[in-house]
Amino acid sequence: KNLIRVNHWYFKQYLTTEKGTKIARELLEYELQTRKDEFEQVLDGVPKNLLRFLMFECFAKDFIFPIDPPRFIFDWRDVILSDSRTVIARNSILNKLERLSFCVKTHYYVSTRGGELRDIHYVISPEIQEKLLTIKPELEELDEHIKKKCVIYYFLTEKVQYLLRASEPKDEEETNTKRQEYWNRLESLSLTEEDIKPIINEMSKKGITTEYRGLFVRDLPFEILDKVGYKVYLKRMLGDPVFSYLFEDNSTQEIESEKVRETEIKVKEKIKEEREKLPPGIVSKEELLNFFDELVNLKEKSGIS
Known part of the structure; x- marks a missing residue:
């Protein structure tokens, strides 16, 4: 009694009371302890570097996960999640949790137009999130240089690609607005001109962009001359190395390293x-x-x- 309360918000919501939450948490802890061995196997089969991304950039940051890849790219993490291999790996973990009754699959609800059910999402509780993050305590976050490469790739492909297309004529007001917007987007991602300049100058040698001019000239910082070549070059030089790093199987290397250590001993x-x-x-x-x-x-x- 007094374990559940009803909240009227567009539709009836059934929520646990403070007492109900306490009892539910105790029951969940009991189930986690009972199924400890099965729970600790949910991360098996995922390449180590990809698992590092999923643990620290997905599971550590949210409780709700869409079943499909993102439709739009709003963040550098979305660049990685837009690859179906990442989503398959993430969903395989969540599917295992669902089979153990530690995760639910449900529609996302929005209150617009009188209330609508949208795409299906996985949902985990804070308790499951906490336990999930402790399964492999030896895991570390992605290397900073990999993260930065992702951020630069995201910036150049999603934040400025349509801002700096070559077009004639450009009036001073338009150039001024675009230059300011370029700086705002650069700064919002904690990037500097030095992060961008070498890449643009390499593309300029291939006729893909102009040389990097900087922020203190009358013109734009740089302009994209070949939009197809621009995408292809950035994918090959920035995107592909990141995905190779994430999806390569590290297990063989770890086994060999362990054998070497045993031999040395x-x-x-x-x-x-x-x-x-x-x-x-x-x-x-x-x-x-x-x-x-x-x-x-x-x-x-x-x-x-």
Whole structure:
């Protein structure tokens, strides 16, 4: 009793009371503990770098996730989410949670035009979000240089592509407005001209853009001369390397690294055993120990097992 209350907002909402929330949380904790092994497997099968993106840039930032890729690109993260492989990986995790009853799939509701049900979304609770983020504590956020490459790619393809197309004639007022808007968008993403200039100058050599002129000339910072070539070049130089980094399978590399570490440990243990067996002789024990130390260093540098 007194566990659920009704909220009238365009339609009836059934919400837990403070007491109901407390009991629900206790039940959820019990279920999580009971199904701990299954829960900890929901992240299996996702490439490590892609998982780093999903954990820190998706699951850590929201509780609601659309089932489909974004229709519009509003953020650098949307650039990655617009690739169906990213959404498939994210949805595979959410599907596993749904099968464990730790996630629900429902329509997004908007109050416009008397209320409408929109696209289907996955929804998780704050408790599930918290537990999800602790499954692999060894994971770290994406490398900063990868993030920055994404931000630059987003800026050049989504924020200024239509702003700086070459067109004639341009009056001073239009140029002034576009220059200011360019600066606003650059600054909003914490980018500088130095982040953009080398890329534009490389494209100018291929006739795709003008050279980078900067913000303190009478003209635009730069202009796009070949809009198709512009998209192709940026995808090849910025977009493709990011996606290769995200989607490559890191598991094989990790297994090999672990094997190398195990071999090194065995070598060191064997050498330690042999050290204790060294008989006195013409060569001093100290000299032989130094020899073995050099041998270990040589093995570590060369990767010899």
